[in-house]
Amino acid sequence: MPQPAAPRPKEARLFRNNRSQAVRIPVEFELPGESVLISRDGDRLILEPIRKKGLLALLDGWEPLDEAFPAIKDLPIAGRNVF
Template structure:
């Protein structure tokens, strides 16, 4: 009998989607609206919406950090740490070039 490997965190299955719910559409001024049930609630206060055929897709927007915030850099460093060490040698860009002349930094 073949043994199937357990899913790793990187390839683990997405969480079970919430069961579908029948919702009613209503008017809010000139706009059509829908109440989003608690189990479909999105985080934050902004979302993106688009159409794919007969489907209406609403997706949460990731929060924007203030300019100069270290949060995006820290998130990128966390993602790079998950990659682990790189075994490749750093390329020698100077190979084949003539040596540089000495520079005299003393002023007379």
């Protein structure tokens, strides 16, 4: 499936926000989320959305448990055929 055409370049306004320079991003260039990674490539600035990490990344960051789990009886489910 082909990618949708990227919006044509558009002029945007720069302004000051306290000691930081900011840019007003036009609606057709909006990024998802609340924060971005910014990097420089020559005189270009590159903004990349920071996506929320999935469940596997969350679980990977947890420390392993040091305690053993108790044995659990394998009881049938009452009133249901389990096949």
